[in-house]
Amino acid sequence: MTVIGGGVIGLTCALQLARSGYAVTVVAAEASEDTCSAVSAALWLPFEAAPKAAVIGWSRESFGYFAALSLDSDSGVTMNEGIALYRSEPHQDWWTAALEDSRDARPDELLGGAAAGTVCTMPFVKMPLYLPWLQEQCRAAGIRFVRERVQTLHGFAPDSDCIVVAAGLGSAELMADEEMTPIRGQVVRLSNPGLTDWILDDENPHGMLYIFPRGEDVICGGTTESGSWNTEEDPATTEAILRRARALVPALEDAEVLNAKVGLRPFRSATRVETAQQAGRTVVTCYGHGGAGVTMSWGCADEVVRLVRAEAGPPAGGYPAKPIYTP
Numbered sequence: 001m002t003v004i005g006g007g008v009i010g011l012t013c014a015l016q017l018a019r020s021g022y023a024v025t026v027v028a029a030e031a032s033e034d035t036c037s038a039v040s041a042a043l044w045l046p047f048e049a050a051p052k053a054a055v056i057g058w059s060r061e062s063f064g065y066f067a068a069l070s071l072d073s074d075s076g077v078t079m080n081e082g083i084a085l086y087r088s089e090p091h092q093d094w095w096t097a098a099l100e101d102s103r104d105a106r107p108d109e110l111l112g113g114a115a116a117g118t119v120c121t122m123p124f125v126k127m128p129l130y131l132p133w134l135q136e137q138c139r140a141a142g143i144r145f146v147r148e149r150v151q152t153l154h155g156f157a158p159d160s161d162c163i164v165v166a167a168g169l170g171s172a173e174l175m176a177d178e179e180m181t182p183i184r185g186q187v188v189r190l191s192n193p194g195l196t197d198w199i200l201d202d203e204n205p206h207g208m209l210y211i212f213p214r215g216e217d218v219i220c221g222g223t224t225e226s227g228s229w230n231t232e233e234d235p236a237t238t239e240a241i242l243r244r245a246r247a248l249v250p251a252l253e254d255a256e257v258l259n260a261k262v263g264l265r266p267f268r269s270a271t272r273v274e275t276a277q278q279a280g281r282t283v284v285t286c287y288g289h290g291g292a293g294v295t296m297s298w299g300c301a302d303e304v305v306r307l308v309r310a311e312a313g314p315p316a317g318g319y320p321a322k323p324i325y326t327p
C-alpha cells in the first residue's frame with residue numbers, strides 16, 4: 001500500500017491504514033514541516049471546503065478523535081474556548097451544526113463592536129507538535145517513509161496493491177485534475193502576551209481576522225487569495241494583519257513579531273475522497289481539503305480505509321483484532 005503525500009492528510013490516511021493491518025509506505029516530495037499543513041493555524045473549523053454535507057460529516061468524525069487526543073499531552077491537541085464574532089445581524093455559521101455545545105456571546109464578550117458572537121470549545125491543533133507526533137505514530141505502526149517527487153502515476157509502485165493519492169495541491173498534476181486551485185493564506189506569528197482564547201472575526205470590515213494563541217506564541221491571520229501561487233511573504237499584508245489584530249486585542253501591541261508564513265490551501269470544488277481510474281489503474285483519492293484539512297483529516301482517513309478495503313480486500317495478515325476507531 002502506497003500513500004503519496006506527507007502532509008496532515010497523507011499521514012493520517014497512512015496511520016489509519018497501518019492500524020487496519022496494511023503494510024504502508026508514504027512517498028512525499030517534501031518534509032512534513034515544509035508542507036501547507038505546517039502553516040495551518042490550526043483550529044478545528046470547517047472553512048473554505050466543499051461540499052458542506054460531506055465536510056460536516058468528516059469534521060464531526062474528526063472532532064471525536066481530536067477530543068480524545070486532547071487527553072494525550074504529547075499530541076499537541078487541546079480543547080480551547082473561543083469566540084466567533086459576527087459583524088452583521090446575529091446568525092450562526094453553518095459549521096456550528098457540527099458542534100455539540102455552543103452559546104450566544106454576552107454583550108460584554110463582543111469585541112470591536114461586533115453585533116453578535118458564538119462562544120464554543122473546539123479542538124486546537126498545534127501543528128509544530130502535532131505533525132512530528134503523527135510521524136512518530138506512523139513509525140511506531142511500521143510505516144516506511146520515502147522522500148521522492150512522483151512525476152506520474154504511469155508505472156509508479158507497480159507492486160503496490162493500492163495507491164492513495166493524498167498529495168494536496170500536487171494531486172492536481174498526478175490526477176490531471178483541473179478542479180484544483182490554490183487559496184493563498186498568510187499568517188503572522190507573535191510572542192504571546194498571555195492570551196488563552198481564540199478569536200474568529202471573519203467579517204471584520206478591514207479584512208478577515210483570526211487570533212489563535214498557542215501557548216508560547218499567537219498566530220494571527222489571515223488572507224484567502226484564490227488562484228494565487230505566490231508563496232512569498234507580502235510585508236504589506238503582514239502589516240495589515242497586525243493592524244487588525246492589535247485594534248481588536250490591544251494586548252498584542254507590544255508583542256514581538258516572530259515571523260510570517262504563507263501556505264497554499266489545496267481547494268477543490270468538492271473534496272475528492274473516492275476510488276478513481278488514473279494512468280490505467282485504480283487509485284483511492286483523498287485531496288482538495290481547502291482550508292479544513294486538519295479539521296476533516298480523521299473522518300477522511302477512515303473513509304479512505306473503507307475504500308481501500310473495498311478495492312484491495314483485507315490485508316495479507318487479516319484485520320487486526322483491535323478496531324482502528326479508537327485514537
Ligand SMILES: Cc1cc2nc3c(=O)[nH]c(=O)nc-3n(C[C@H](O)[C@H](O)[C@H](O)COP(=O)(O)OP(=O)(O)OC[C@H]3O[C@@H](n4cnc5c(N)ncnc54)[C@H](O)[C@@H]3O)c2cc1C
Pocket residue numbers: 004005006007008009010027028029030031032035036037038039040041042043044045148149150151166167168169170171174184185186187221222262263264265266287288289290291292293294295296
Ligand atoms: C494560513 C493557513 C491557515 C490554515 N488554517 C487551518 C485551520 O485552522 N484548520 C484546518 O483544518 N485547516 C487549516 N488550513 C488548511 C490546511 O492547512 C490544509 O487543508 C491541509 O494542510 C491540507 O493537507 P494536505 O496533506 O492535503 O496537503 P499538504 O500539507 O500540502 O501536503 C501535501 C503533501 O503531498 C506531497 N506531494 C505533493 N505532490 C507530490 C508528488 N508529486 N510526489 C510526492 N509527494 C507529493 C507534499 O510534499 C506534501 O508532503 C490552513 C491553511 C493555511 C495556508
